Amino acid sequence: MLYYAVVFLIIALVAGFFGFGGVASTAASIAADSARNLATNALAASGHSSASTGAAVTTSLETMVPLSAFARFAPGHTPLSVNHQGPFAASTISFNLAEGRSLSEAKTEIDNAIERIGMPSTVRGAFAGTAATYQQSQSSMPLLFGAAIVTIYLVLGILYESLIHPITILSTLFSASVGAALALWFFDVQFTIIAAIGVLLLIGIVKKNAIMMVDFALEAERAGRNTRDAIEEACLLRFRPIMMTTFAALFGALPLAFGTGEGSELRHPLGITIVGGLIVSQALTLYTTPVVFIYLDNFGKWLSGLWRRYYLRAGAAPMAGAR
Numbered sequence: 001m002l003y004y005a006v007v008f009l010i011i012a013l014v015a016g017f018f019g020f021g022g023v024a025s026t027a028a029s030i031a032a033d034s035a036r037n038l039a040t041n042a043l044a045a046s047g048h049s050s051a052s053t054g055a056a057v058t059t060s061l062e063t064m065v066p067l068s069a070f071a072r073f074a075p076g077h078t079p080l081s082v083n084h085q086g087p088f089a090a091s092t093i094s095f096n097l098a099e100g101r102s103l104s105e106a107k108t109e110i111d112n113a114i115e116r117i118g119m120p121s122t123v124r125g126a127f128a129g130t131a132a133t134y135q136q137s138q139s140s141m142p143l144l145f146g147a148a149i150v151t152i153y154l155v156l157g158i159l160y161e162s163l164i165h166p167i168t169i170l171s172t173l174f175s176a177s178v179g180a181a182l183a184l185w186f187f188d189v190q191f192t193i194i195a196a197i198g199v200l201l202l203i204g205i206v207k208k209n210a211i212m213m214v215d216f217a218l219e220a221e222r223a224g225r226n227t228r229d230a231i232e233e234a235c236l237l238r239f240r241p242i243m244m245t246t247f248a249a250l251f252g253a254l255p256l257a258f259g260t261g262e263g264s265e266l267r268h269p270l271g272i273t274i275v276g277g278l279i280v281s282q283a284l285t286l287y288t289t290p291v292v293f294i295y296l297d298n299f300g301k302w303l304s305g306l307w308r309r310y311y312l313r314a315g316a317a318p319m320a321g322a323r
Contacts, residue, residue: 092128102190103134137193144196148203149173156211160218164300169210171292175284176206176277183276189269198273205249205274206281210289212238217293227297231290239286246282250275 083090097106107127114125127135149170156166180199184191213234220230256271 088124102192103131104138104190107131107135134193137196141196145199148200152203152207160214162300164296164303165214165218165293168214168289168293168296169207172206172210172281172285172289173203175288176202176281179280180273180277182280183272184269186276187268187272189272192269194266195269195273198270199277201270202274202277202281206277206285208245209242209281209285212242213289214293221297227294231293235286235290242286243282246278250278253278 083092095106097103110125119125126132153166153170156169157163160166177199180195180202181191184195189195213231216234216238217227217230220233221227225233253271253274256267257275258271259267
């Protein structure tokens with residue numbers, strides 16, 4: 001280090017002797033300052049097991065602080081790699097589910113633990129892998145059911161050319177959903193994605209009871225029967241095909257609900273959902289559908305009367321005045 005200092009001093013003296021003007025004077029000043037810094041840093045670092053090499057980090061005259069004054073080095077432990085998620089350092093903590101516990105319960109427990117320990121705002125946690133897939137599916141589930149119900153309403157509205165009677169058919173879905181929820185609760189089965197698929201299948205199966213009755217009742221009304229007699233006759237004449245189709249679907253779902261073998265636990269929520277929904281809906285729709293049909297049909301006729309009384313009359317008055 002003293003060698004470098006001597007070299008810088010010689011350069012400065014030579015530049016000053018030959019007189020290179022303002023440029024030489026500036027160069028000589030920089031060289032002299034660098035030499036002082038090197039000497040000071042070398043003296044400060046001498047005799048210490050310091051990480052500093054004594055090399056100057058500036059060419060201006062400053063008070064040099066050696067690295068040993070505020071830092072030290074020693075052998076220790078450090079991770080071989082630091083994982084990142086985006087620009088942030090991240091650590092992945094994996095977990096397995098206890099026997100008889102579902103992923104939704106584990107998610108709830110983790111959220112409660114985060115609130116209980118008061119995790120600082122600078123630390124953020126998020127699910128990944130299977131837990132992230134489950135979280136995304138749960139967030140999109142209401143949209144999926146809403147889209148299914150809207151689609152059914154539009155198709156039935158086009159089929160019957162009515163805005164009222166599709167609601168009568170969709171009223172059967174409430175009893176089916178209650179039956180599915182009771183069945184899952186009774187057998188202590190969690191509402192998983194497979195159970196959600198069972199509910200979607202149940203929507204298509206259960207509404208056929210109301211379709212059979214409403215379709216026959218509308219034909220009877222066009223033939224001159226009143227609303228009450230038409231739906232009562234529909235219940236009596238469509239009882240046998242309703243029971244046949246319901247029990248066919250019910251017995252077809254029993255192996256899914258109570259079957260054994262490899263992978264049977266994956267199919268159990270699907271079968272239990274279908275069986276429970278069919279049993280409860282079959283017991284209720286034969287009573288609730290006629291009542292809903294009578295009230296909604298009378299409401300539809302009342303709205304039609306208002307439409308003809310006010311809108312059509314208001315549209316016919318200018319035409320009569322023009323004549």
